[in-house]
Amino acid sequence: MRIRQTYVVTKLLARFFWRRVLSVGILRSRIGRFGIGLFALLSILGLTAIATLYLRDMLSDMAIVQLLFQVASVSATFWTIIAFIFVKILFMKSHEFLRLTFQLPITNHERSAAMLLYEMSFASAVALVLFIPASLAVIIQHGLPALMLVLGGVVFPALTLYLFLALTYNVIFRLAEALRMVRMSQLIVSIIFVFAVFFYNSRTPAILLQMSDDYLNEREAFYPTAAYISVLDNYGPIAMMVLFFGCAAVLVSLALGSAPKVPPIVRQFVKFPLVGFARYRVVAFVAAIARRWELWLASVIAYLCFLSLVTSNSPAQAPYALLILLVQSIYAYVGVAPLRRLAGPRVSAWSEYLLIVSSQLLVLLLLALPVILGSQIAQIPLAAIGWSLLACASSVLSATLIGIVFPPEKDNPFTVLVGLGALFAVVGILGVMVGILSLPAAATIAILVGAHGVVVAYGVAGIQSLRRKARYEASNGGS
Amino acid sequence: MQTASGSIEIGGFGHRLAAAKQQGLLLPSEDYLPEFLAGSEYLAHLHQLYELPLVDTDIAELFDRFSMPGRENDLIEDYSHGMRKKVQLIAAFMLRRPFTAIDETLNGIDFDGLRVSERHVRQMRDDGLTVLLCSHDFSLLERSADRIILMAAGEILGSFDTATILAEHGSLYSFVDQELPIGEPA
Incomplete structure (x- = not known):
């Protein structure tokens, strides 16, 4: 494997995704980019200052700092899995660009290494950025020993887990290949990782409780996420470094x-x-x-959320898990372009x-059937199911409008984030409006019907406008 | 493209009207198809749009004839570039509109597909249907076209009888070479 070629392709991947991000919304303008960068920097500095000033007393005890990073390792694990799924979906949605890399004079191993390197840097950055303020506050107060805790509690677990997830991803893909299910491999892999997130999330409270309990009772215990901290505590920083680099070398090779x-x-x-x-005609649209x-x-995420909510303390909210499906409505208009x-x-x-x-x-109705059935079994009132279905129908209209006004661009999932932001704003404003005004039921219904009428009218007007634009461009030779 | 003058009518209807669209079919040069549909579903959807009855056995038979046996129920997403073109051609030969424009669709398909397509195009012509082949493949035009409309830089230079061209110039290439000489470098 040639290091230079791998590095060049990694840079190409970074440039591609960076430019994709910069082509969305206000990030297109230099001032917008500067403003957001400055805001992010000030936020990190502000949060670091708050953590340094207000947690000074608490962080003065190294045992508490150790507990803090044991807890952080649990959280870092969760966010690494989320970041891994996000990056993989990003790559899946950029398949046309990846196809271009097949034409480059590189071997498959070099391409895989470049992708692994880029993905790992990106996902680790996403996972680690959340811990910067607390980590800086601790390092400012305790110096080098705290830096080792940051490495052992956040950085090393995130990087090791990412490599392990990459290996798991390949193994699942190979299995799908062996079972002649390559066509569905990305769906299978994504579903397995979504299950992993839900499983891990359901276990998190118990793990955290156990950690606090052990700390309060001064018990020594081993937690897989905090393995590096245990090694650091028992054998010192060099042993921890050796363990990390050893694990990383094995996992990268595998x-x-x-x-x-x-x-x-x-x-x-x-x-x-x-x-x-x-x-x-509607069948082709379906x-x-x-x-x-x-x-x-x-759908899998929605059903898992439903199961999670239906077994929680507020099962009546469970049917609202169907709202997760509505994210896809943003694609409805561009999806039927052919x-x-x-x-x-x-x-x-x-x-x-x-x-x-x-x-x-x-x-939606078809996908809602298992939720309706599950709600009936869980004895959720019919009214709650009905309201959730109405909320979904309402969101279909709003999301379709957003998809027409901010059509997601091909291969650019970031444009969807803009659409999602707009969708949440529209739905949020409607919700706040209803909540704040506290009008009589009849007036609220009239306002909601009127608002939906406006959403429909704007949706149709949007289609008409796009058609006029297409006709104009066609009659002017596509200019 | 904007018309310099005159108007375009298909079956007596302005070419932008829905009635004209029902009379005609354009096979574009690119293979932009609904990838979420199977080949058979795409053809069924087209029949629905043109309000024509669909015979399922025709689909299977045409897929077979175009060397794609049993692939009609696969998603278009799984088709190769050549297969997508052949599905477009199958649509044209099933729908048999009074006017069919084939814009370079025959480029890039395999030899068997090309021969089957030429046979269908000739059959459509014999049945009184109009087929407009937009192509730079001179041998294809020599074999299939009754008339040649020569265009350059967006202008129609003339309409010529193919048999006359072949009789007088030997080949379409020689005729075009004579009509549109290449400027020598200064």
Whole structure:
């Protein structure tokens, strides 16, 4: 493996994703970038100052600092898994760019190493940034010994776990390959990691409780996430470093060795049968929405959230887990672009809007069935189920509008974040409006119906406007 | 592209109208297709749009004839570039519109697919349907076209009878070479 080529490809990956991020919203302008950078820096400095000043007494005891970083290792583990899933989805959605890397004069191992290096840096940065203020505060107060705790409690666990997750990812992919399920491999891998997040999250309170309990009772105990701290405590910093570099070397070798021989071709759609294409136009729209692999992943997350809520202290809120599915509605308009093109002027803007919305509602209803059934078993009042379904229907309209106004760009998941921000703002404003005004029920219903009418009207007007723009561009030779 | 003058009508309807769209079919040069549909579903959806009855056995038969046996129920996402082009051609040969424009769609498909397509194009012509082949493949045009409309820089230079061109110039290439000489470098 050639180090230089690997480094060049890592830089290319970093540049690609960095420019993708910078092409979204206010980040396009230099002033916007400077403003956000300054805000981030001031936030970190401010939080560090707060941690240094207000936690001074508490952090003066090294035993508490050690406990703090044992707890931090649990949290760092959680955020590393989240960052890993985020990075993998980012790569899956940038498959066209990755396909371009196949044309570069590099071996598969060099490409895998570049991706691993880039992913690890990105995910570690995401996971570590959360711990900067507390870590700096401790280092300021205690110096080098605290730096070792930061390494052992946050940095090393995050990096080791990332490598372990990369290895697991490759192993699962290889298994899917052996079982002739390559087409579904990204969905399978994503679902497994989502399950891992939910499982780990459900175990976190018990782990934290155990750690505090052991600390208060002065018991020595071993926690896998805090393994480096245990080694540091028992054998010193050199032993911890040796352990980390040893683990990293083994995991890197295994991760590179297990990387797929043929780079996986990312598929965006899940194949399952549908009928009625020759009879009902809406079926093709249903296919466009229901076959997106992200919807399947969102469904698994929604069902896991439902199960988690239904077994919690507030089961009545459980059906609202379906709202997670609505993130996919942002893609509804761009997702049916090939169908729009086929239909041309045969379909009016109103009909197109109705097809987009009705297909989403059909899919939603179908996906809601297990939740409705589960809610019935859990004896959740029918009214609560009904309200959650109404909230979903309402969000379909809002998310569709957002998808028309801020259409997600191909290969750029960051544009979706802009759309999501706008969606939360619209839904939030509606919620706050209803809450603050505390109007009589009839007036509230009238306002909500009116607001949804406006959302629908703007959605149709948006489609009409985009059609006019497309016609203008076509008549001007695409300029 | 904006028309310099005149108007375009298909079946007596302005080309932007829905009625004209029902009479015509454009196979674009790129293979931008709904990847979330299977080949058979795409064809069924097109039949729904054109309000035409669909015979499922025709789909299987055409996929077979185009050397894609049993692939009609696979998602278009899984098709190669050539297969996508062939699905577009199958759509044209199933829908058999009064006017069909094929914009370079025959480029890049395999030899068997090309021969089957040429046979279908000739059959459509014999049945009184109009097929406009937009192509730079002169041998294809020599074999398939009744008339050649020569265009350069967005302008129509003339409409010519293919048989006459071949009789007078031997090949379409020689004719075009004569009509559109390349400027010598200064």
